[in-house]
Amino acid sequence: MTKRLRWGVLGTAGIARGQVIPAIRGSSNGEVVAVAGRDPERTRAFARDLDIPRAVDGYEALVADPGIDAVYIPLPNGAHAQWAIRSAEAGKAVLCEKPLAMDAAEAQRVADVFAARGVPLMEGFMYRFHPQNVRVLELVRSGAVGEVREVRAHLSVHLMDPPDPRNVRFDPAIGGGALLDMGCYTASIVRRIFGEEPETVQGWLDIDPSFGVDVSAAAILGYGGGRLGAMTCSFRAGGQGTCTIVGTKGTIEVPRAIIPGMDTRAPEGLVVLVDTDGRRREEVFAPVNQYRLMAEAFAEAVIAGRPVPYAPADAVANMRVLDAVARSAADGARVAIAPR
Secondary structure (H helix, E strand, O other): OOOOEEEEEEOOOHHHHHHHHHHHHOOOOEEEEEEEEOOHHHHHHHHHHHOOOEEEEOHHHHHHOOOOOEEEEOOOHHHHHHHHHHHHHOOOEEEEOOOOOOOHHHHHHHHHHHHHHOOOEEEOOHHHHOHHHHHHHHHHHOOOOOOEEEEEEEEEOOOOOOOOOOOHHHOHHHOOOHHHHHHHHHHHHHHHHHOOOOOEEEEEEEEEOOOOEEEEEEEEEEOOOOOEEEEEEEOOOOOEEEEEEEEOOEEEEEOOOOOOOOOOOOOOEEEEEEEOOOOEEEEEEOOOOHHHHHHHHHHHHHHHOOOOOOOHHHHHHHHHHHHHHHHHHHHOOOEEOOOO
16 A cells, blocks of 8 residues: 555545545545546546546446545435445445445445455544544543533534525435434534433424425434433524533533634634533634545555544444434334444
């Protein structure tokens, strides 16, 4: 393995163009050598715009390319599992956009293929690599707010004024809907802070009849002993991503927990601690590109032959929560999650 990971990108999605490809190109240990697409003319234009050396006609050809070490998958949700597995079968390491699959069973199948072939796989939750969120976890683990009793996580982006029917988020056939698109973040945050899996889930979905997908979702995750996680997400609001952690000795507030400042044009990261007497302390974080940190951490592990920072088992566990939210919302009842 070279000291720089050679990346191939499946598709020309906006997240690849705007965030991940520039992040890899700005990283210390990776380079984007090829991009593949279904439309040759569009793929060539994409490669030309982003100065990518090669435009490949079709995903199959890119996955089979011996000049590529790792594949980044920013395809619609419904295609993640298929192309992750095809990449693993070709011996390619994979960084896959969230969610890894459409449900936990499919995610487990993906994880099993990678494990059987000894190929690295990681779900692309970039927020986990930002120093702001690393610090939040340090504060929680150090007992800065005592025992954590409640975690609230929210993410919303207003897409309904009016909704664009061409947006893949509104297409149920390829994994649209707020729960898969945004709820995966909020579930991940709650699980990460508690450091364990919930015992029960009570979920609710707002289904838009025009598209047949959920445009808002909410759930209460029960952690035993009266501890609760609240996860909400929506295409009907513009709250961005926030997190509040309530402990026995105070609270931690993270106003931009998912998309803090990534460059000098955006607000910096901020963590606010408030004790039980109302005393407030702020910790401010300089702008940093969390996508670059994620790409570098993944590439470092692959190059060194070490486990990736977040194992596929975490992606499977996150999908089990999302499955439970959907099942609870459909049944109108609280759902128990069997321990694993």
